[in-house]
Amino acid sequence: MKISKRLQSLAGLITSEDIVADIGCDHALLDIYLVLNNIVSKVLVSDVNENALANGINNIKKYHLEDKIIPKLGNGIETITDDINTLIISGMGTSTIKKILSNNKLNQIKKLIIESNNDYYLLRSFICSKGFYISHENVIYDNGKYYINIVFLRGHQNYSVKELTYGPILINGNKDYFEYLYNKNMNILDNIPKYKIGERLKIRKSNILLKKLKRK
Numbered sequence: 001m002k003i004s005k006r007l008q009s010l011a012g013l014i015t016s017e018d019i020v021a022d023i024g025c026d027h028a029l030l031d032i033y034l035v036l037n038n039i040v041s042k043v044l045v046s047d048v049n050e051n052a053l054a055n056g057i058n059n060i061k062k063y064h065l066e067d068k069i070i071p072k073l074g075n076g077i078e079t080i081t082d083d084i085n086t087l088i089i090s091g092m093g094t095s096t097i098k099k100i101l102s103n104n105k106l107n108q109i110k111k112l113i114i115e116s117n118n119d120y121y122l123l124r125s126f127i128c129s130k131g132f133y134i135s136h137e138n139v140i141y142d143n144g145k146y147y148i149n150i151v152f153l154r155g156h157q158n159y160s161v162k163e164l165t166y167g168p169i170l171i172n173g174n175k176d177y178f179e180y181l182y183n184k185n186m187n188i189l190d191n192i193p194k195y196k197i198g199e200r201l202k203i204r205k206s207n208i209l210l211k212k213l214k215r216k
């Protein structure tokens with residue numbers, strides 16, 4: 001079975017000790033791939049949306065994996081069983097991810113694999129405040145878009161604002177990604193009127209740093 005480069009990159013972050021729940025599974029294609037490729041022997045998949053989960057269940061049936069992929073309808077990590085130690089949460093914004101992780105069941109989790117599509121400073125600082133550190137990060141370019149995967153493990157590490165904003169691991173490479181962010185900022189700047197001095201200054205400041213990062 002073939003899945004997108006983005007989903008494949010998430011699959012590459014799972015190891016044999018991980019007992020996985022995919023929260024917001026939708027199509028469950030990642031989970032089918034994980035089982036078919038013997039990366040995990042079973043996986044819990046859940047979604048808050050009935051139609052999305054039905055889509056996943058259809059796919060699970062198509063591959064005859066009903067005994068290995070357990071679908072659950074429900075909000076966030078309310079659906080997880082006591083054995084789960086790893087969560088995959090991908091294709092959502094940081095505010096939804098924060099809501100999902102604001103649940104006591106997070107205490108049983110040792111590893112988080114997160115692919116948010118915005119607010120990375122907030123994402124990293126929130127998850128680190130819950131007793132995790134960043135063990136791995138990578139950038140994926142798939143179908144004309146950049147995606148960021150972040151793996152959090154239990155532990156503590158202090159990070160600077162720069163590291164929380166752009167990634168303690170990502171800042172040591174990924175020229176193309178930082179060039180993309182720099183150019184995106186330049187476009188935003190073009191559309192901010194000259195009298196909005198504060199807003200323009202904020203973007204200019206972040207571009208001073210991005211200019212350095214895109215050269216690394």
Ligand SMILES: C[S@@+](CC[C@H](N)C(=O)[O-])C[C@H]1O[C@@H](n2cnc3c(N)ncnc32)[C@H](O)[C@@H]1O
Pocket residue numbers: 023024025026027046047048049052074075076077089090091092096100
């Ligand atoms: C854009 S899809 C991403 C699907 C898949 N994770 C991926 O990366 O391709 C987001 C999914 O998250 C689900 N979702 C949003 N909020 C959720 C929550 N609080 N609990 C569980 N699922 C949620 C949505 O219903 C939707 O199916």
